[in-house]
Amino acid sequence: MSDDTFIENETACDCCDWVNTIPPMQHNERLRCERCKHPIVTVSKKTAQLLLANSSAAIVLFALSLTYEFLGFSSNGITQQISLWDCINALLIEHFTALGAIVSVTLVVLPLIYLFSILLLSFSLIVKSKHHRYTRWLLLSLETIQPWLMVDVFMLGGLVALVKLKSLAEVSLGVSFWAFAAYTFLLIRTVCYVDKRWLWNQFFGQSEKIDIKQKASSARNQGLIGCQFCGALNPSTNRTCSRCHHVIMSRKPASLKRTIALLIGASILYVPANLFPIMNTTFLGTTEHSTIIGGVLLLWALKSYPVALVILIASVLVPIAKILSLFWLCWQYHFATDLPAIKKQKIYHLTELVGRWSMVDIFVVAILSALVQLGTLMNIVPGIAAMSFCAVVILTMLAAMSFDPRLVWDISEETKVDESES
Incomplete structure (x- = not known):
């Protein structure tokens, strides 16, 4: 097969589970999902x-x-x-x-x-x-x-x-x-x-050819499972993917429960991460303890406004926004609002995208604690909040990975069915 082409059968979108037929693709082409417009495959030259x-x-x-x-x-x-x-x-x-x-x-x-x-x-x-x-x-x-x-x-x-x-x-x-x-x-x-x-x-x-009964439908409604690792469509009776042999499931097991549990853990750890110092600076025998907010205020006082805003957004606002957004998405599964599913999916992707950038404060502490070691004159060491904040970032990332965005579309489909029946 030429590396400039891509010939594949149908596949299910990783985000909304919609079954998409993949036409023969040439280089520099991108295929998006028919329903949610999420990129499915990109072929470069x-x-x-x-x-x-x-x-x-x-x-x-x-x-x-x-x-x-x-x-x-x-x-x-x-x-x-x-x-x-x-x-x-x-x-x-x-x-x-x-x-x-x-x-x-x-x-x-x-x-x-x-x-x-x-x-x-x-x-x-x-x-x-x-x-x-x-x-x-x-x-x-x-x-x-x-x-x-x-x-x-x-x-x-x-x-x-x-x-x-x-x-x-x-x-x-x-x-x-x-x-x-x-x-x-x-x-x-x-x-x-x-x-x-x-x-x-x-x-x-190519993955095994699957008979598609309904062209405009999700894989789950047709008794199919889309593999999240290789994209192959499989009958729902399969326990492993026919192409990559990875375990497959129609939806992530206990997705909401695991997401909520991880978010609760992150919320608890977020308190000590902000109350206790993330960095301790000793200068001429005097030790100054710096919290995350304290670091933002220091940068602002030094007139480093862009950097202060970066730290404020990445280390303070993003963790809070991510925790609240994921809690809200879990809530939407049981108490759905009129907001379209595609907009809820965009909120999820934005939450998933920005989460890891909160690690910037941890890396700042790592660099400063290695560089500023001048004996009795000056030295910098990580504070006890560094580990707590690092755990917050990891837990929120795991929570985003545990959440299954296809659930947003499932509840949207159920709502439409109820409205049509009534």
């Missing part, structure tokens, strides 16, 4: 070559970003320089081990697994060696890892840390900083070119 070039270049740049100086800090004749690895090591060994483990996994382990997976898969496509034991597992891992890639969030955290440090001392940017910036750009490009349906189609061909 020379996708395999682009994936190979971007992933391999990103890996090289990441290796360079670990090798040289990342940031430099000078105050009263005392100079401190750190590498990217020092940021992680400072948390793992000197401060919060659990927090350091989370940062290292999201910043190093998962991105490298993702990039090497893309590298192997794209190379296999180019040399036309598609049938390996590891192929299926690599494809399945991509969908799981992608939401947890935090490299771009860390880059924003680095810029925020620079603004904070400029008020205290002279800051210099090392070679690794620019290498990491280029690595971030290439990783984002790689993610943009990854399309799960296209990859499964290239490696394992």
